[in-house]
Amino acid sequence: MSNDATYHGPSEVVTTHDVHHDEHHVHHHKETFITKYVFSQDHKMIAKQFIVTGIVWAIIGGLFSVLFRLQLGFPNVDFPILETFFGRWAKGGHIQPEFYYALITMHGTVLVFFVLTAGLSGTFANLLIPLQIGARDMASPFLNMLSYWFFFTASIVMVSSLFVQTGPASGGWTSYAPLSALAEASEGSKVGMDLWLVSMALFVVSSLLGGLNYISTILNMRTKGMSMTRLPLTIWALFFTAILGVLSFPVLLSGFILLLFDRHAGTSFYLSDIVVNGHVLDNEGGSAILYQHLFWFLGHPEVYIIILPSMGIVSEVLSVNSRKPIFGYMAMIGSLFAIAILAFLVWAHHMFVTGLNPFLGSFFVLLTLLIAVPSAIKVFNWLTTIWRGNLRLAPSTLFSIGFVSLFISGGLTGIFLGNSTIDIHLHDTMFIVAHFHIVMGVASFFGMFAGVYHWFPKMFGRDINHTLGYIHFWVTMIGAYLIFWPMHYEGLAGMPRRYLDLTPWVSFNKFQTLNEMITIVSIIVFAVQLMFVFNFFYSMFKGRKVTSTNPWGANTLEWTTPINPGHGNWPGEIPEVHRWAYDYGKDGREFVMQTEPIGTNESKDH
Amino acid sequence: MTTFFIIAILALGFLITFQIAKASEYVSVLRGLEKARRQSNRINAFLLLLFLIGGLIGVYFCNESLKGRVLGEAASVQGEEIDLMLKITFYITGIVFFITQIALFWFAYKYQESDKRKPFYYPHNNKLEVIWTVIPALALTVLVGFGLYYWFKITGDAPKEAMQIEITGKQFGWEFRYPGRDKIFGKKYFRNVDPANNNPMGQIWDDAANRDDIWMEQEMHCVVNKPVKLIIGSKDVIHDVGLSHFRLKMDAVPGTPTTMWFTPKYTTKEMKVKENNPDFVYEISCDQMCGKGHTGMRGIIVVETQAEFDRWMAVKKPQYLVAHPDKDPSVKPAATDTTKATAAAVIIEAKGNFAKRKD
Ligand code: HEM
Ligand SMILES: [Cu+2]
Ligand SMILES: [Cu+2]
Numbered sequence: 001m002s003n004d005a006t007y008h009g010p011s012e013v014v015t016t017h018d019v020h021h022d023e024h025h026v027h028h029h030k031e032t033f034i035t036k037y038v039f040s041q042d043h044k045m046i047a048k049q050f051i052v053t054g055i056v057w058a059i060i061g062g063l064f065s066v067l068f069r070l071q072l073g074f075p076n077v078d079f080p081i082l083e084t085f086f087g088r089w090a091k092g093g094h095i096q097p098e099f100y101y102a103l104i105t106m107h108g109t110v111l112v113f114f115v116l117t118a119g120l121s122g123t124f125a126n127l128l129i130p131l132q133i134g135a136r137d138m139a140s141p142f143l144n145m146l147s148y149w150f151f152f153t154a155s156i157v158m159v160s161s162l163f164v165q166t167g168p169a170s171g172g173w174t175s176y177a178p179l180s181a182l183a184e185a186s187e188g189s190k191v192g193m194d195l196w197l198v199s200m201a202l203f204v205v206s207s208l209l210g211g212l213n214y215i216s217t218i219l220n221m222r223t224k225g226m227s228m229t230r231l232p233l234t235i236w237a238l239f240f241t242a243i244l245g246v247l248s249f250p251v252l253l254s255g256f257i258l259l260l261f262d263r264h265a266g267t268s269f270y271l272s273d274i275v276v277n278g279h280v281l282d283n284e285g286g287s288a289i290l291y292q293h294l295f296w297f298l299g300h301p302e303v304y305i306i307i308l309p310s311m312g313i314v315s316e317v318l319s320v321n322s323r324k325p326i327f328g329y330m331a332m333i334g335s336l337f338a339i340a341i342l343a344f345l346v347w348a349h350h351m352f353v354t355g356l357n358p359f360l361g362s363f364f365v366l367l368t369l370l371i372a373v374p375s376a377i378k379v380f381n382w383l384t385t386i387w388r389g390n391l392r393l394a395p396s397t398l399f400s401i402g403f404v405s406l407f408i409s410g411g412l413t414g415i416f417l418g419n420s421t422i423d424i425h426l427h428d429t430m431f432i433v434a435h436f437h438i439v440m441g442v443a444s445f446f447g448m449f450a451g452v453y454h455w456f457p458k459m460f461g462r463d464i465n466h467t468l469g470y471i472h473f474w475v476t477m478i479g480a481y482l483i484f485w486p487m488h489y490e491g492l493a494g495m496p497r498r499y500l501d502l503t504p505w506v507s508f509n510k511f512q513t514l515n516e517m518i519t520i521v522s523i524i525v526f527a528v529q530l531m532f533v534f535n536f537f538y539s540m541f542k543g544r545k546v547t548s549t550n551p552w553g554a555n556t557l558e559w560t561t562p563i564n565p566g567h568g569n570w571p572g573e574i575p576e577v578h579r580w581a582y583d584y585g586k587d588g589r590e591f592v593m594q595t596e597p598i599g600t601n602e603s604k605d606h
Numbered sequence: 607m608t609t610f611f612i613i614a615i616l617a618l619g620f621l622i623t624f625q626i627a628k629a630s631e632y633v634s635v636l637r638g639l640e641k642a643r644r645q646s647n648r649i650n651a652f653l654l655l656l657f658l659i660g661g662l663i664g665v666y667f668c669n670e671s672l673k674g675r676v677l678g679e680a681a682s683v684q685g686e687e688i689d690l691m692l693k694i695t696f697y698i699t700g701i702v703f704f705i706t707q708i709a710l711f712w713f714a715y716k717y718q719e720s721d722k723r724k725p726f727y728y729p730h731n732n733k734l735e736v737i738w739t740v741i742p743a744l745a746l747t748v749l750v751g752f753g754l755y756y757w758f759k760i761t762g763d764a765p766k767e768a769m770q771i772e773i774t775g776k777q778f779g780w781e782f783r784y785p786g787r788d789k790i791f792g793k794k795y796f797r798n799v800d801p802a803n804n805n806p807m808g809q810i811w812d813d814a815a816n817r818d819d820i821w822m823e824q825e826m827h828c829v830v831n832k833p834v835k836l837i838i839g840s841k842d843v844i845h846d847v848g849l850s851h852f853r854l855k856m857d858a859v860p861g862t863p864t865t866m867w868f869t870p871k872y873t874t875k876e877m878k879v880k881e882n883n884p885d886f887v888y889e890i891s892c893d894q895m896c897g898k899g900h901t902g903m904r905g906i907i908v909v910e911t912q913a914e915f916d917r918w919m920a921v922k923k924p925q926y927l928v929a930h931p932d933k934d935p936s937v938k939p940a941a942t943d944t945t946k947a948t949a950a951a952v953i954i955e956a957k958g959n960f961a962k963r964k965d
Contacts, residue, residue: 081609097898172895179843186897272861273796276842280797288859325729354857355864358761362754369746376742386713388726393650401714408706412699419753421691425853428893467627489672494850496893499901507889510675585725
């Protein structure tokens, strides 16, 4: 279908844009440190800002998980060093319950929103959208810059909440009301919760500014010949991600605003019939479950906001490194579309045991299991893509293969949970923790790593050390399965999540050695991530310089730019596109770039 | 000191790895990048195969060593149905798991880069797409069908003869109320909650149905093979009544009562033998994050025979009498020698009443 001669690139818009930026280039020498590195409007620099901030957050979030895993693995051991660092939060070298819950809350919030949403979409949407569609920058570079700075401000507020007297929010990343609404119910529901809400509100603004920009850029600024069906799958994935975010984040924000009212304005949106600490509250008529509906209306799409960019990256990386077209390009777009639609219609599967009407619940069961169909299609298409390919197993390829493996494992456990009957038993147990860490947490990280290893040369003009990349992959892959696979069994035994000591429980105290093993492996995996971070920054400055503009022999437009492209990306005119992005191995040629016109003798297939 | 030691070892390991990585990079530059790349390609392809084999062995080993620690047979009729669903899903997803994982790693190994192979230009095949849309859809239809059948059965109305117990979560513990011999819970209102004056549930004393309601904490009793219906509520934040041996759970939501019913199959005593664990008890675990004491929010259910239950219930005093000692015949300031006799009479009367309600 990429053979057809139709194209619809708004070429006029692009031309005016051209002129603007060519002028800009003339004045290039006027750029100061501030405009180049801090308040930059260059999408490539903003991408770098997102990834560096994301890395900082990932280290913080990961460190928190090591701390609370210490408690889970060794509930009866004292770690005096913890008291040295955290004072009364870890009295006697023992993590206090409030501190434990603050740690898991911050871990979840930071990794879900700040790392896997901002760090992932922010980095790759910014880097790839203009480069792969053939645009000089985003539709609005200024809003794009604001998007980063709102994220930065949200980060500052979240960090500051770590230092308040009563501690940060501690109601879980979902912050269910009324626990999050009542300052009397928990230390973390005092000022820490307000800061959490303010930070998240700023984050929503950042995400909306970014998302609207990504959507308008993809729709309006494609270069000549770049029809929608010639876009690389990375762009399609980022496109649906942005749509999901734009339609669901505002609902979350509305939920948070109602929560702020309940906290400070005496309203009763979520509160009714409450006696907390022997103190009878006046609120009547609110619904605690309303909060959950508002939260999960974002919460479920959010998990796809996290996974879709990784799916796009993996599709691209697997095709390039198999030297073979992605199998079923249209089916891949179709399944992304189906996932995006269904993602809005399944939120109540997180609420099967809240007293939800069972009849209503049954629709959510049906729609939830329906979402497994497009997921399965994607998996089979990836498998067929590598089948009979000629696989170059670069670190990016390995992480992509790992992604597919994890996505299969975690998707299949989703089928357990989507069936409400089984969810009655498994809800809020360690099975959930295993499910979503495999399918979302680790898998999305793998997609992100694949992207970093693949586009590192484009970002920094240098290559990242591959040997460390291989070590990084193998330790993380083996570690992820060691940590999360056995966790399913704890969940099957009914072990609740968010418990900090299982020893007093007759039903759940049988997993002590397993918990120790998991903790030790997590520490090793965390150390290896630090090694990756080191590799990242070391290679950024000292890595081997890239000598070719197209080191992977890929078809897409970003590899037609100079090795270190300036603001505006192409020194001359933006290239025109003549074919889809996946002509690998066609007519015996290793790869055919999108800019090459269709030859007269070229075979017609595809 | 040990912590310092561990950090030092980690740092050292880190340094060594980094030096090796750097050296290998130099060596590969010297030997020719292309050659080095091909070698690492072969190594990693082999490792992928190894990972597949090791992984499959690991999955088997993990299952063997942990399946004994997963709870034994479900202790409720509803739990059996849930276990059956689990089993069906386990086999269907298990088959898919093995096929796809083996294909993934085998392809990655088999189709590693080689000069002899030309990659196969194969952009699409609609027939294949249809096949792997339809087959998962059919499998999922089967699962949804079974699932919803049991879902409606389990969440449907409790049988009329079910024993009713009210369970209320609070930070951090469980409270229970039995309706007493009239089998009707008296009305309550949250503003009346006043534990200091012996009204922890906020019962409205003017409601006659409240006169015989019995209140207790932390431990609840019910009768084997007799359906129990729990009426679940919360005083402060959301909690969750988690009954892992019965395979059930339901949230306790302030302001919105929920219900759940089940039929226990084994008494606690029988379970001690079955589980081969003299310490066995049915635990209620709070399964919804509710604050700093969440981990310790443990309640206990004692499942026993009807006779044991009646004996236990017979000595319980209605909360109305606890709150109104003046109305309690057993504590009436009377002649010292008659007190005991009156108390005994009350107990006998109560026993008679419970015997009556058995029918
Ligand atoms: C085959 C597809 C999937 C199905 C049927 C499915 C089903 C479910 C269900 C029913 C739950 C709620 C369980 C409970 O709390 O009792 C759940 C939890 C979760 N799922 Fe999935 N899932 C699927 C794939 C995914 C994917 C692709 C992601 C993310 C990329 C994901 C992320 C999550 C997360 C984060 C949670 C837990 C949220 C929390 O309670 O903290 N799932 N899944
Ligand atoms: Cu969901
Ligand atoms: Cu709780």
